[in-house]
Amino acid sequence: MFTLIVDYAVAPDGGSLALSVERLDGKTECFVINRSFASRGTPDYNVVKSTLRSLSQNECEEIANHLGGLVTDATSIDLVADFIKTLKAQSSKVRDT
Template sequence: MFKSVLDSAAAADGGSLALFVERIDGQTEQFVINRSLASRGTPAYNKIVSSLRPLSADDCQTIAAALEPLLTTTPPIHPLADFINTLKQQPSSFEN
């Protein structure tokens, strides 16, 4: 599903994170964890969205599993592990 982690970034909104990964099909997919100050205490807080597709809870589990092998080639200071853990915690009622 994924070839490599290309980049990551932190937003100026108080804590949101972005992860850019190269997919097998050559496209770059961006995942964003919403951790903005404005979203704290709301259902939107800590939700992950994709730049290419809506995500169901099952999709999040599949993506987390597909990202795990990239942990061996990504520096430990990178937020990849945080993305994997957050994807695994998405509630079953989650829809983008």
């Protein structure tokens, strides 16, 4: 599914996180956890979105399972763990995003 983590960042919008990964097809996909101040209290808060596709519940679980194997340095461990936790929570929600 993915070959490596390309980049990661914390946004100055209140805590949104971004994680860019290289896919097997060579494309870079960026996942973002929306934690902006503006989204707090809305259904969009703490939801993971992709720059390339809509994410179904099943895809969220599958992505979460693959991300753990990509951690290559101590700095990214907590960030990737946060994405895994958020994706798993999103996969158990009733609605797809």
